Amino acid sequence: MIRKNIDLLNFISNLKEEEHLYFIEENCTSKTIIAQQDTRTKWVYIIKQGIAKCSLNDDNGNEFIQEFFSEGMKFGELEVFNNKAIYCAMIAITNVVYYKISHENFTALLNSNKTFNTIVLKSLVTKLSEKGPRFAFQQNRTIKDNIFKLFQEFPTVLNIIPKQDIANYLGITLRSLNRSLNDLQIVKPETE
Amino acid sequence: MIRKNIDLLNFISNLKEEEHLYFIEENCTSKTIIAQQDTRTKWVYIIKQGIAKCSLNDDNGNEFIQEFFSEGMKFGELEVFNNKAIYCAMIAITNVVYYKISHENFTALLNSNKTFNTIVLKSLVTKLSEKGPRFAFQQNRTIKDNIFKLFQEFPTVLNIIPKQDIANYLGITLRSLNRSLNDLQIVKPETE
DNA sequence: CGCGTAATTGAAAAGTATCAACACTGGTGG
DNA sequence: CCACCAGTGTTGATACTTTTCAATTACGCG
Numbered sequence: 001m002i003r004k005n006i007d008l009l010n011f012i013s014n015l016k017e018e019e020h021l022y023f024i025e026e027n028c029t030s031k032t033i034i035a036q037q038d039t040r041t042k043w044v045y046i047i048k049q050g051i052a053k054c055s056l057n058d059d060n061g062n063e064f065i066q067e068f069f070s071e072g073m074k075f076g077e078l079e080v081f082n083n084k085a086i087y088c089a090m091i092a093i094t095n096v097v098y099y100k101i102s103h104e105n106f107t108a109l110l111n112s113n114k115t116f117n118t119i120v121l122k123s124l125v126t127k128l129s130e131k132g133p134r135f136a137f138q139q140n141r142t143i144k145d146n147i148f149k150l151f152q153e154f155p156t157v158l159n160i161i162p163k164q165d166i167a168n169y170l171g172i173t174l175r176s177l178n179r180s181l182n183d184l185q186i187v188k189p190e191t192e
Numbered sequence: 193m194i195r196k197n198i199d200l201l202n203f204i205s206n207l208k209e210e211e212h213l214y215f216i217e218e219n220c221t222s223k224t225i226i227a228q229q230d231t232r233t234k235w236v237y238i239i240k241q242g243i244a245k246c247s248l249n250d251d252n253g254n255e256f257i258q259e260f261f262s263e264g265m266k267f268g269e270l271e272v273f274n275n276k277a278i279y280c281a282m283i284a285i286t287n288v289v290y291y292k293i294s295h296e297n298f299t300a301l302l303n304s305n306k307t308f309n310t311i312v313l314k315s316l317v318t319k320l321s322e323k324g325p326r327f328a329f330q331q332n333r334t335i336k337d338n339i340f341k342l343f344q345e346f347p348t349v350l351n352i353i354p355k356q357d358i359a360n361y362l363g364i365t366l367r368s369l370n371r372s373l374n375d376l377q378i379v380k381p382e383t384e
Numbered sequence: 385c386g387c388g389t390a391a392t393t394g395a396a397a398a399g400t401a402t403c404a405a406c407a408c409t410g411g412t413g414g
Numbered sequence: 415c416c417a418c419c420a421g422t423g424t425t426g427a428t429a430c431t432t433t434t435c436a437a438t439t440a441c442g443c444g
Contacts, residue, residue, distance in 0.1 A: 056328040064328035081317040088324060101428055111239035117309070124316040125273040131320070132280060134329045136248040136256035145431080163391065171331035178392060334399075355423065365401055370424060 001154055001169070002051060003130075005072035008119055009048065012099065019113075027097040034098065036074060037089040037104040043100040046074045050096035053165060055089040065169040066131075068161065069092070074123065079145045080106055093161060143172055158188040193346050193361070194243060195322075197243060200311055201240065204291065211305075214297040226290065227268060231279040235292040238266040242288035245357060248280040252373035258323075260285070263359040266315065272298055276287040290352065335364050339372045350380040 012023055019156075023050065028034060035041060039056060045150045047069050054075060056063045066088060069075060075090050080103050101109075110118045138146055147170070151157065158168060204215055218238065220226060227233060228247060239261050246267060247257045257281060261267065267282050272295050293301075330338055339362070343349065349358060359369045361369045371378075 014378075025288070026342060040317060056324055058328065058332060062330070062332035064332055066324050066328075070403080076315050078321050081314050082321065084321075087321060120315065121316070122273050124320060125270050128320055128323075129270045129274060129276075131323050131327075132248055132258050136250065136254075137256075138331075139252035140250060140252070140256055152297075162389095174433055175393085175434080179432090182393095228416095366423080367402080367425085368400055371400090374425090 001071050001150060001157070002068040002129075002160075003073050003149060004070045005074070005123055005126075007072065008046060008071040008074060008097060008123065010118055014045070019109065023099040024101070025097065025099055028092050029097065030092055030097050032092045032096070033089060034092060034124050035086055035090040038085050040085050041079065042078045042103050044074055044080060044103065044106045045071065045090060046101070047071060048097040048099055050092065050094040050098075050162065052090050052092045052096055054088055054090055062118075063168045064171065065165060068169070077106065077120065077124075079103075090147065093165070104169075105126040111120070115157065138171065143170070143176055144180045144184060146170055146183060147177065147186070151186050156189055193342060193349070194260040194263050194352075196262045196318075197315055197318075198264070199264065200238060200266060200315065201264040202287050203307060204238070209227055211301065214293050214301065215291040216293070217289065217291055219287065221287050221288075222284055222286050224284045224288070225281060226284060226288070227278055230280065230369065232277050234295050235269060236268045236272060236298045237265060237282065238265060238291040238294065240291055241291040242284065242286040244279065244282050244284045244288055244292075245361075246280055246282055247360070249342050251358050256272040257296055258358060260361070269298065269312065269316075271295075276361065277279045285357065325367070330363065335362070335368055336372045336376060338362055338379070339369065340376055 012020065015023075023046070030032060034052060035043075049071065052069050052075075053065050054067050054069055055063050057063050067073075069090070076086055079086050111117075120124060137149070141149075150166075150170070163177060164174055167174045170177065204212065207215075215238070226237060226244060228233075241263065244261050244267075245257050246259050247255050249255050257316070259265075260281070268278055271278050286379055302312060303309075333341075342358075342362070354370060356366055359366045362369065
């Protein structure tokens, strides 16, 4: 649910000065729209710290959250290859520190640096191989099954992510989420 | 819904003799299981002709169809990178002609041949960028909306793919599919 | 304290699945 | 040539799940 890619962060911090300059560090506060859906951008983004949601909004005002991104997750790289407008939005949930790298430098690094090429390939593969099972499970099980599984994997999610976002991630209404949490007797863990 | 990747087929047929031998041609009849879920394989498969379903089955007997694959779609490449058992099955719907290439040769080609590297990257990107919107739409709309959209994009689907498979692709029951088809007055086109 | 955002809850309406019976089709063997 | 069978498709009635709507409460922050 909350994805990370430490390899990529390590790779960046170990880059020699010259190539490290490709990556520009910025930060933003909670709720900032880091990248806007349906616009064109020249940047690929990589989360350094914090949590953001990668979400897809349709005309009816429905928000579908694909994943929550944390350390090392990159975003906007698909647009380097297919040269289209970005097809989903990236919105900060907590305060976020991130890198951005231009399409040109991204492509250059991809062609010149075999390690980077492999890391990018693997990250695409990982994203792909996680999406399938997630949607399969989500479609074929009841809401309760899905919530139960989610809270097993991630017991503290209520302390980190707003309920509406959790509901949008699961593709259900807030009402249904609340009912199921009651039935399953799941409560927000105390933070001490 | 039925994916193709002509670039990859062209690439293969233009390969020089030596590298073309990497790709072994085979064929099978309808309903053959080309690749079995949760097993390990040393092959990457590429459809040359026909249609197969890429599906994910769970313990409860539910089948979730990720996509229907046609000319040029490759399958099993994720396992080259993450070295796990294949996580979904590939089952022929029509008679199918396909290539297979070993993991070793796939990797070799990926490293030695820049065109191939790009084609593989792009195919991953395409798969990724199609999955998100599909599930977003599927989750946030009614069954009828989904069916209407599907039959707009693909009016002849009833002539090609069994109804149960269409239902599994949409994540609904056959009963619901039939009811909605009635309501929408969608009928199987005559084949002449 | 007051405001806006987030969370909670009940009742009614809408959407979907489940179950079971039946129809159609093409192929096979007597 | 007909009877049978398996696979595929069709349909109605009912039960269940989930959403919608609306009213209310809790919380954090200036």
